[in-house]
Amino acid sequence: MxxxxxxxxxxxxxxxxxxxxxxxxxxxxSTDVRVNNAVGEILAAVRSQGDAAVIDYSNRFDGLNVKSIEALELPRRELQAALDSLPAESRAALECAAERVRSYHEKQRLESWSYTEANGTRLGQKVTPLDRVGLYVPGGKASYPSSVLMNAVPAKVAGVGELIMVTPTPRGERNPLVLAAAAITGVDRVFTIGGAQAVAALAYGTQSMPQVDKIVGPGNAYVAEAKRRVFGTVGIDMVAxxxxxxxxxxxxxxxxxxxxxxxxxxxxxxxxxxxxxxxxxxxxxxxxxxxxxxxxxxxxxxxxxxxxxxxxxxxxxxxxxxxxxxxxxxxxxxxxxxxxxxxxxxxxxxxxxxxxxxxxxxxxxxxxxxGPNHVLPTMRSARFSSPLGVYDFQKRTSIIHMSPAGAAELAPVAATLAYGEGLQAHAKSAEYRK
Known part of the structure; x- marks a missing residue:
C-alpha cells in the first residue's frame, strides 16, 4: 500500500x-435515530420505574441475572481486594499516577473571597463543592483506570461530598484495574451498571440510588446521548x-x-x-x-x-x-x-x-x-472551553451584604435603571432603602 x-x-x-x-x-x-429512540425509551423507563427498569436493562444488556440494585453495588472491601491483588508494578504505576494528578489539581482549588467598601458594604464570592457527583467509567474488557483518576481525583480535591461510580460488568466481568483505581481515589460507592440506564439512574435517582448533581466520564454513543439529554436536570462535564x-x-x-x-x-x-x-x-x-x-x-x-x-x-x-x-x-x-x-x-x-x-x-x-487532566475539549471547542479540573466540581455563589449607607447610595441608580426598563416594583423596592 x-x-x-x-x-x-x-x-x-x-x-x-x-x-x-x-x-x-x-x-x-449527532447520533442516529436508533440511538436517539433507544436512549429516550431508557431514560423515560428509569425515571418512571426506578430500580425495576435499571435491573431489567442491566440483565438484558449486560447478560446478568440480578434481582435488586443491592446486588449491583460493590462493597468497599472488594475495591480494596482488587487493589491488593494487583502486581506490584501495576499498583506502583497506578499510585504514582494518582499522586501526580492529585498534586497538580490541588493547585487549582478555588477559594472564597470578599472585600468591604468604604461605606461598609461587603461583596464577595462563596466557593462550595458539589454535594454529590456521578462518575461513568467504561467496563468489561475495556480498561480505563486513567478515567477514574482523571475524574475522581479533582472531585475529591474539590471536596465533593459523595462520589458515586457506575461501570458496566458485561457477563459479570469486572476489571480489577478500574476497581483498584476507585479504591486509590476514594470513590464512595460503586455500582456495576452501565449504558444510558446508569446515566438515567444518576440523573433522576431511584429507590436505591441517590440523584447526583453532576455526571462526568466517557462512554459510548448511548452514554453520550443520555448525558446530553439529562443536562439541565444535572450538570455534565461535556459531550466529547x-x-x-x-x-x-x-x-x-x-x-x-x-x-x-x-x-x-x-x-x-x-x-x-x-x-x-x-x-x-x-x-x-x-x-x-x-x-x-x-x-x-x-x-x-x-x-x-x-x-x-x-x-x-x-x-x-x-x-x-x-x-x-x-x-x-x-x-x-x-x-x-x-x-x-x-x-x-x-x-x-x-x-x-x-x-x-x-x-x-x-x-x-x-x-x-x-499530572494535568486528560479530559479535554474536542471538535474545536478548545476555542471556548477548558480541561476538566477542580473548578468543575465547585460552584460559586455571590455574596451581597449592603450596609444602610451603601443601599441608600445605590438606590437611585437602581431605581433609574428599573424605571427605564418599565419595572416599577424593582424601582420602588430599591427606593424603600433610601
Missing amino acids: STQALIRRLDSRTADFTATLDALLAFDN GPSEVLIISDGTGNPDWVAMDLFAQAEHDEVAQSILLCTDAKFIDAVAASIARLLPEMPRRDIIAASLANRGALIKVADLDEACAIANRIAPEHLELAIEHAEPWVEKIRHAGAIFVGHCSVESLGDYCA
Whole structure:
C-alpha cells in the first residue's frame, strides 16, 4: 500500500487548502435515530420505574441475572481486594499516577473571597463543592483506570461530598484495574451498571440510588446521548467527540517518534484525528516512510490505518508562524510542539486543550501520569472551553451584604435603571432603602 493511501498529504500553498482542511476537520457528532429512540425509551423507563427498569436493562444488556440494585453495588472491601491483588508494578504505576494528578489539581482549588467598601458594604464570592457527583467509567474488557483518576481525583480535591461510580460488568466481568483505581481515589460507592440506564439512574435517582448533581466520564454513543439529554436536570462535564492530536514540527527530531505519536491517537478509533504540520518537506517524507514501516507492527493496525486514511493528514506549511495560525484554527484537543526550541512558540497558541512542549513531551504521558487532566475539549471547542479540573466540581455563589449607607447610595441608580426598563416594583423596592 502506498504512503499516500495510508494518509493524505496536503500543502498550505494550494488554492483549495482552507476548504480541504475544513472538510477534514468536519465531524458529525449527532447520533442516529436508533440511538436517539433507544436512549429516550431508557431514560423515560428509569425515571418512571426506578430500580425495576435499571435491573431489567442491566440483565438484558449486560447478560446478568440480578434481582435488586443491592446486588449491583460493590462493597468497599472488594475495591480494596482488587487493589491488593494487583502486581506490584501495576499498583506502583497506578499510585504514582494518582499522586501526580492529585498534586497538580490541588493547585487549582478555588477559594472564597470578599472585600468591604468604604461605606461598609461587603461583596464577595462563596466557593462550595458539589454535594454529590456521578462518575461513568467504561467496563468489561475495556480498561480505563486513567478515567477514574482523571475524574475522581479533582472531585475529591474539590471536596465533593459523595462520589458515586457506575461501570458496566458485561457477563459479570469486572476489571480489577478500574476497581483498584476507585479504591486509590476514594470513590464512595460503586455500582456495576452501565449504558444510558446508569446515566438515567444518576440523573433522576431511584429507590436505591441517590440523584447526583453532576455526571462526568466517557462512554459510548448511548452514554453520550443520555448525558446530553439529562443536562439541565444535572450538570455534565461535556459531550466529547473523537480524540485528536495535532503535531507542529520544524523538521528536527526523530520521524519514528512523530509517526508513533500520530498512531497513539489513531488507535483510539477509526474517527480519531491525527495531523502533522511541518515546515520541512523532507521530514514529512521521513514521517511518511516511518508510518509505512511501523504500521504493520501495531496490534491495532487496522484501526490506526482507518483513522489515518479517514481523518489524518501530513501538511506542509510555510513556517512555524503559519503552523501556529492553522493550529489556532483547528483548536485541537492535544497539541504537540515537536520543535527544537519550543518554549517561545507556546505564546503563539491561543486554542488547544493541552500543549505538549518539546520532543520529549509526548501526549501519552499526559493521558496517564504527567499530572494535568486528560479530559479535554474536542471538535474545536478548545476555542471556548477548558480541561476538566477542580473548578468543575465547585460552584460559586455571590455574596451581597449592603450596609444602610451603601443601599441608600445605590438606590437611585437602581431605581433609574428599573424605571427605564418599565419595572416599577424593582424601582420602588430599591427606593424603600433610601
